[in-house]
Amino acid sequence: MKPSSRKGPARVVFDKVTKRYGTNVVAVDQISLDFPAGTLVTLLGPSGCGKTTTLRMIAGLEMASSGRILIGDDDVTRLPATARDVSMVFQSYALFPHMSVLQNVSYGLQVSGFSKDVVASKANDVLKQLGLEVLGARYPNELSGGQQQRVAVARAIVLEPRVLLFDEPLSNLDAKLRRYVRQEIRDLQQSLGLTVVYVTHDQEEALAVSDTVVVMNNATIAQMGSPRELHDRPHTRFVADFIGGANVLPCEVASVQGEQATVRLGGLTLTTNNCAGTATQRHVAVRPNRVSLLPAGSPHALEATIQKATYVGEQMEYMVQTPLGELFVTSPDTDRPVAAGASVALAFVEEDVVLLSD
């Protein structure tokens, strides 16, 4: 890695990239992506769906079995990790235990052949940027989890990578610190204009930090879009369930009129968005906080029975049985909870009912 070859944050392109392990495992299956420079993209999905493999192929720690990978305008498909100007922050931070914070942050620069003065000035700048300057002389075992995480980030960004990669960086932190550190990573990415690819299996974390979320399932891309698009307009049952735990109910598509569709949901007829997908028997997604509980017998509503009512502080949570299946419903009305066993009616606002493709 020659210092003169650095060119600033870069876009990342995958063109039909596949990764096989041996003959039986297809970890990543023909994925195509185009991440603009200066954005934070998360790879989100359940364990084993191919997130880490995708990240490691960007880093050059795994080689693609087929397809092309570009960083900026450079085809890096066959380049080794050391020639890619990419840094990775690991789950375990992988700090050198026998080196101080300053030495940890300086190490990569020294190996890259920078002069002593340049190493010192760059390392100190980055420590300052991350609020670590007072910790420069400490050793990793004298730091909290959050501080270790910050040192790991400092060690990565001091190399001015064209792409910065994070693989589940918060999994060793407690819940409160996780919120704080994820925001810190996001602020840093935005203030420095870094290209970041970030792996997580936590949908809330992904929605909180990302410009773009790529939802992966079974080695392929299930859906990609802004956090709001994925949350408000999931395309499939998998995405609807994975992002925000929407209720997924069977419906019949009665007719399609351009951008809109008319669907039958139990005895209800609703106008919804149209969506790719041609089958008549499909599903809709409805978020738990978008279902209204009305008195039994109310018109334009589904008959239902409350199975379980739970008070959780800010809201009530209900498990509700309907002819279409079980629904999870939340209500801010904690003063007048509905008791388990009660008959009710469920009503939906049409805009909140999302027709899925499957």
Ligand SMILES: Nc1ncnc2c1ncn2[C@@H]1O[C@H](COP(=O)(O)OP(=O)(O)O)[C@@H](O)[C@H]1O
């Ligand atoms: N070195 C490897 N050899 C064989 N199979 C692997 C290897 N690394 C990952 N896999 C398999 O590839 C799939 C994707 O793994 P991975 O990318 O680690 O998923 P994720 O990070 O989403 O949990 C899994 O089925 C996993 O078992």
Ligand SMILES: [Mg+2]
């Ligand atoms: Mg992983």
